Amino acid sequence: MRFVRLSTRGKYGVRAMYDLALHYGEGPVPLKATAERQMVSEHYLEQLMAGLRRAGLVTSSRGAQGGYELTRSPADITIGDIVRVLEGPIDPAECVAEGDPVEACERADECTMRLVWKKLKDCINRVLDSISLKDLCDETAALMSDSCGSCRAGPDCTRGLGERAGTARRTP
Amino acid sequence: MRFVRLSTRGKYGVRAMYDLALHYGEGPVPLKATAERQMVSEHYLEQLMAGLRRAGLVTSSRGAQGGYELTRSPADITIGDIVRVLEGPIDPAECVAEGDPVEACERADECTMRLVWKKLKDCINRVLDSISLKDLCDETAALMSDSCGSCRAGPDCTRGLGERAGTARRTP
DNA sequence: TGGAATCCCAACAAGTTTAGTCGGAATTCT
DNA sequence: AGAATTCCGACTAAACTTGTTGGGATTCCA
Numbered sequence: 483m484r485f486v487r488l489s490t491r492g493k494y495g496v497r498a499m500y501d502l503a504l505h506y507g508e509g510p511v512p513l514k515a516t517a518e519r520q521m522v523s524e525h526y527l528e529q530l531m532a533g534l535r536r537a538g539l540v541t542s543s544r545g546a547q548g549g550y551e552l553t554r555s556p557a558d559i560t561i562g563d564i565v566r567v568l569e570g571p572i573d574p575a576e577c578v579a580e581g582d583p584v585e586a587c588e589r590a591d592e593c594t595m596r597l598v599w600k601k602l603k604d605c606i607n608r609v610l611d612s613i614s615l616k617d618l619c620d621e622t623a624a625l626m627s628d629s630c631g632s633c634r635a636g637p638d639c640t641r642g643l644g645e646r647a648g649t650a651r652r653t654p
Numbered sequence: 655m656r657f658v659r660l661s662t663r664g665k666y667g668v669r670a671m672y673d674l675a676l677h678y679g680e681g682p683v684p685l686k687a688t689a690e691r692q693m694v695s696e697h698y699l700e701q702l703m704a705g706l707r708r709a710g711l712v713t714s715s716r717g718a719q720g721g722y723e724l725t726r727s728p729a730d731i732t733i734g735d736i737v738r739v740l741e742g743p744i745d746p747a748e749c750v751a752e753g754d755p756v757e758a759c760e761r762a763d764e765c766t767m768r769l770v771w772k773k774l775k776d777c778i779n780r781v782l783d784s785i786s787l788k789d790l791c792d793e794t795a796a797l798m799s800d801s802c803g804s805c806r807a808g809p810d811c812t813r814g815l816g817e818r819a820g821t822a823r824r825t826p
Numbered sequence: 827t828g829g830a831a832t833c834c835c836a837a838c839a840a841g842t843t844t845a846g847t848c849g850g851a852a853t854t855c856t
Numbered sequence: 857a858g859a860a861t862t863c864c865g866a867c868t869a870a871a872c873t874t875g876t877t878g879g880g881a882t883t884c885c886a
Contacts, residue, residue: 483655483657483843483844483871483872484741484742484745485655485658485659485660485661485664485737485741485742485744486657486658486741486744486745486746486774486775486778487657487742487745487746487747488657488746488747488771489657489843489844489845490844490845490846491844491845492657493747493767496767496770497767500767510861512860512861512862513861513862514860514861523845523846523847525846525847525848526845526846526847528862528863528864529846531862532862532863532864542861542862542863543853543854543861543862544852544853544854544860544861544862544863545852545853545854545855545859545860545861545862546853546854546855546856546858546859546860546861547854547855547856547860547861548853548854548855548860548861548862549861549862550862561770565657569656569657569658570656570657570659572657572658573656573658573659574658574659574660575659575660575665592794592797592798594790594793594794594797594815595665595668595669595672595790597793597815598668598733598785598790598815599660601781601785601815602658602778602781602782603658605777605778605780605781606658606774606777606778608777609773609774609777610774613770613773618766618767618770621766621769622764622766625764625766626764643766643769643770643773655842655843655872655873661872661873661874662873662874662875663873663874682832684831684832684833685832685833686831686832695874695875695876697875697876697877698874698875698876700833700834700835701835701875703833704833704834704835714832714833714834715832715833715882715883716831716832716833716834716881716882716883717830717831717832717833717881717882717883717884718829718830718831718832718882718883718884718885719831719832719883719884719885720831720832720833720882720883720884721832721833722833827886828885828886829884829885829886830883830884830885830886831882831883831884831885832881832882832883832884833880833881833882833883834879834880834881834882835878835879835880835881836877836878836879836880837876837877837878838875838876838877838878839874839875839876839877840873840874840875840876841872841873841874841875842871842872842873842874843870843871843872843873844869844870844871844872845868845869845870845871846867846868846869847866847867847868847869848865848866848867848868849864849865849866849867850863850864850865851862851863851864851865852861852862852863852864853860853861853862853863854859854860854861854862855858855859855860855861856857856858856859856860
């Protein structure tokens with residue numbers, strides 16, 4: 483896997499959570515439906531949902547009419563929450579992960595590169611945590627009604643997504 | 655390898671380039687010396703240098719008294735330049751890589767997640783390109799003379815690194 | 827001119843990770 | 857009872873990572 487390239491776990495997971503956000507408040511959504519809509523293997527998605535459940539992001543109900551639901555409002559779940567569960571914590575290098583840096587690298591104290599990785603880590607977490615599932619849903623709705631939800635810059639514009647006024651967001 | 659975790663290629667490569675920056679202007683630096691100082695396998699480093707040479711970041715001279723040199727001033731080579739060569743381009747997903755997005759994913763046009771990955775990509779490139787090899791050298795010198803080069807926030811402070819006045823930096 | 831120092835190149839390999847598949851057990855609704 | 861679900865663990869083929877190995881080509885210096 484390439485540096486900064488999401489694996490299918492992260493990508494499918496975000497899509498699945500987005501799918502649940504779209505049906506938030508309608509009761510449990512069976513995995514089969516999500517898998518079909520998002521076009522991913524149901525069995526594989528099962529494994530991802532297990533992680534998200536253990537992390538407390540979704541609840542499940544078994545049996546007929548069962549399925550998965552978000553435990554919180556889509557506005558209170560960020561892309562960062564999901565990605566960190568499925569891809570692991572955002573740590574460009576071991577020396578900026580949880581735990582004692584010197585344990586990971588004996589030169590950690592005097593190493594300037596460590597500051598670079600730290601800066602990168604913070605920046606990525608900030609971006610990922612600035613976008614909630616609700617932002618995703620809103621932006622998609624805007625994309626559908628207009629070529630770009632927030633301006634006229636075309637399909638590559640990222641001006642929406644957590645920057646629109648009134649959008650709920652986690653404050654760290 | 656984890657999402658956003660650098661492989662040894664990126665880490666060793668940056669260290670090697672930092673080593674060359676430290677000796678910039680002193681003629682070719684033999685790989686053996688760099689490998690010993692940075693404590694990495696010489697033969698492995700050889701492979702990484704090949705990539706950096708092909709990318710035009712270093713030149714090599716063969717034979718006795720040969721070695722590698724930076725092709726530009728340390729102020730004109732960013733961490734981003736190095737990392738992109740050794741780890742590949744920064745593309746959180748295929749749909750934000752070079753080339754036609756719709757080729758990578760047929761839903762690319764209508765997909766809001768794509769905007770998230772785009773935003774992430776831009777942010778990472780921005781951070782990585784804001785720090786030059788010269789910044790690294792300067793910051794290390796400051797770290798050595800003072801507990802933190804730029805302030806008193808202790809070893810986790812990242813306030814230096816491309817933010818100090820007078821530091822040369824690429825303007826895109 | 828000979829040899830030492832160096833870069834250059836290609837092949838190989840063990841271990842790990844990824845992206846799933848497969849089969850079945852447990853639970854719950856109707 | 858039967859159908860729809862989640863839950864769990866084992867398995868696997870392919871790719872990637874992190875080097876190692878071996879040898880060839882070039883250049884400097886004594």
